[in-house]
Amino acid sequence: MSPSVSADTPPPYAALGAVPLLAGLGADRLRELWAASVRRRHPAGQVLGHAGAPATHLLLLLRGTVAATGHTAAGRTVRHGEWTGPRALDKVAVIDGLGHTATLIAVTACEVAALPRDRFLALTDDVASVRAHVLRVLAAEARQQQARFTDAATLPAEARLAAWLLAEVAARRDTVVPLGTQQELAEHLGLSRVTVNRALHRLRRDGLIDVARRTVRVPAPELLRLRTSGAHPGTA
Numbered sequence: 001m002s003p004s005v006s007a008d009t010p011p012p013y014a015a016l017g018a019v020p021l022l023a024g025l026g027a028d029r030l031r032e033l034w035a036a037s038v039r040r041r042h043p044a045g046q047v048l049g050h051a052g053a054p055a056t057h058l059l060l061l062l063r064g065t066v067a068a069t070g071h072t073a074a075g076r077t078v079r080h081g082e083w084t085g086p087r088a089l090d091k092v093a094v095i096d097g098l099g100h101t102a103t104l105i106a107v108t109a110c111e112v113a114a115l116p117r118d119r120f121l122a123l124t125d126d127v128a129s130v131r132a133h134v135l136r137v138l139a140a141e142a143r144q145q146q147a148r149f150t151d152a153a154t155l156p157a158e159a160r161l162a163a164w165l166l167a168e169v170a171a172r173r174d175t176v177v178p179l180g181t182q183q184e185l186a187e188h189l190g191l192s193r194v195t196v197n198r199a200l201h202r203l204r205r206d207g208l209i210d211v212a213r214r215t216v217r218v219p220a221p222e223l224l225r226l227r228t229s230g231a232h233p234g235t236a
Helices: 012-018 027-036 091-096 117-126 128-154 157-172 182-189 193-205 221-229
Strands: 038-042 047-049 057-063 065-071 077-084 087-089 103-106 110-116 176-178 210-212 215-217
Touching: 012 027, 012 057, 027 110, 027 117, 057 091, 057 117, 077 087, 077 182, 091 117, 091 128, 110 117, 117 128, 157 176, 157 182, 157 193, 157 221, 182 193, 193 210
Parallel strands: none
Antiparallel strands: 038 110, 047 103, 057 087, 057 110, 065 077, 065 103, 176 215, 210 215
C-alpha cells in the first residue's frame, strides 16, 4: 500500500523549522509561531519594508531572494546585501525598534511569514538557542560591515571587486558566481556602474575571470587573490 498524501506532506508550520534562527525548536513551538504569523506573497520588485519604517514584525523569508538597499547623502544607491530564504530578515530593526535598517526589495517572487515583534522578543527571552543564534548573527554582521567599511576606504575598485568575487566563491563553494546586473553589483560595492564595468574588463583581459551572461567564473582563485591587495601579475 502506498503512503497517504497526508502522511507524506509535512505540516505547513514545518517551513519555519528550516529558518536557521528557529532551527531546533520543537513542533509545538513552531506551530504556535506559525499561528501567530501572517503569511504574505510578494512578486519580484515589490518592497517588503522601507528604510526607517517601523519594524512591527520579524520577516521570515521562507522562499525567494530579497535585497537590502539604502541611499547615501549624495543620492547614490547602496546595496547592503542579498539573501535567499529560508532566513530571518533585519533582526536588528525588530530588536532595537528604531525602524528598518534598509529598504527590503523582493528580487524574485517571495513567500514570507511575518511574526509580530513582541512574539519574537519573547522568543529570544525564553529560548536560549534562539538568543545565542541572534548574538552570533549580529556579531558576524558587525564584522562583515567593518570589513566593508575598510575595503571601501582603502581598496581600489579592482581589488574591491576581486575581494567580493573571492568571498562569493568561498561562500558558494563554486567557482561560478551569479553576477546579477552591473548596476546591482555597483550598488553593493559602493562604486559606479562604469567603474565596475572597467574593473570587470581588466580582470577578464588578464585571464582572471570569464564573464558570461549574469555569471562570472573564477578559474584560478589563488591568482585573483593577488588583486585584492592591488597587485598585478609580475609585481611584488
